[in-house]
Amino acid sequence: MKIFKFSMLVILALSIVQCTNDANNDVQPENSLDQEKIPSEVLAKLESLGFDMEKTSIKSSKGGFIVDGDIFFTDKSVKEENLQKQAFFGIVDCNRAGNIRIQNALGNNAAGRGFRRGLNLWNRVNNTTLQLVEVNSNPDILVRLSTPGEIGGWGLGEFPTNGVEGGLIILNLNEPSIDGDPVTAREWGNILAHEIGHNIGFVHSEQDNLGTRVPGTPLGDPNSIMVSGSNPGIVFNANQVSNNDARAVRRMYSNRNNRLCGR
Numbered sequence: 635m636k637i638f639k640f641s642m643l644v645i646l647a648l649s650i651v652q653c654t655n656d657a658n659n660d661v662q663p664e665n666s667l668d669q670e671k672i673p674s675e676v677l678a679k680l681e682s683l684g685f686d687m688e689k690t691s692i693k694s695s696k697g698g699f700i701v702d703g704d705i706f707f708t709d710k711s712v713k714e715e716n717l718q719k720q721a722f723f724g725i726v727d728c729n730r731a732g733n734i735r736i737q738n739a740l741g742n743n744a745a746g747r748g749f750r751r752g753l754n755l756w757n758r759v760n761n762t763t764l765q766l767v768e769v770n771s772n773p774d775i776l777v778r779l780s781t782p783g784e785i786g787g788w789g790l791g792e793f794p795t796n797g798v799e800g801g802l803i804i805l806n807l808n809e810p811s812i813d814g815d816p817v818t819a820r821e822w823g824n825i826l827a828h829e830i831g832h833n834i835g836f837v838h839s840e841q842d843n844l845g846t847r848v849p850g851t852p853l854g855d856p857n858s859i860m861v862s863g864s865n866p867g868i869v870f871n872a873n874q875v876s877n878n879d880a881r882a883v884r885r886m887y888s889n890r891n892n893r894l895c896g897r
């Protein structure tokens with residue numbers, strides 16, 4: 635079994651970025667959580683959102699904070715007065731969700747070649763109004779590569795704030811796959827779908843106390859594309875988003891009266 639080099643953040647984050655199969659890394663001492671230099675008002679804000687502060691890693695990053703391994707909160711969003719739990723953390727306005735413009739700035743590499751698959755995994759879900767549209771300029775979501783050392787793990791997605799999707803996704807080409815080989819285009823597509831999930835409001839499916847559950851979906855879905863560190867192979871090997879992912883996104887973004895995006 636190959637053990638990769640990870641930053642402590644990555645090992646601690648219960649997230650897709652925790653990719654080792656080594657069971658010893660599944661247990662981390664609480665006192666090593668990466669929270670020391672985080673302003674207390676930011677910690678309080680995240681706690682008010684429902685994060686279990688004894689299990690959540692938080693790292694200061696340019697322009698904001700990386701929470702739970704691969705979720706980016708901007709400085710602005712953590713200062714937002716009315717940032718609060720809704721369906722999941724936040725949800726994109728119905729109208730916006732019908733035409734989310736997303737740009738591939740990854741370049742000519744496996745991640746770039748996997749880009750369209752990441753969009754399609756969500757666009758393929760029927761009976762939802764959610765639609766990700768590839769554009770070459772003025773995107774709502776920019777997908778780019780990380781700069782050296784910018785992030786650990788495979789990727790990062792930003793939560794929506796005030797009805798607007800998270801604007802940034804970062805992928806890290808330097809991270810090997812779970813089998814130690816380079817991540818394939820197909821796997822990058824799956825990782826991108828996971829990160830897009832954050833940008834449209836999803837938290838990790840193991841975080842069953844976090845955010846608001848979508849009615850009709852289970853408390854924790856082991857097959858979700860939003861599974862994080864407990865079993866990253868689920869994300870890497872997914873053929874599609876899970877049935878419950880599809881159920882959730884239909885309930886969040888649709889034309890039906892009980893849609894969550896319109897509340």
Ligand SMILES: [Zn+2]
Binds near residue numbers: 649704705832
């Ligand atoms: Zn994630």
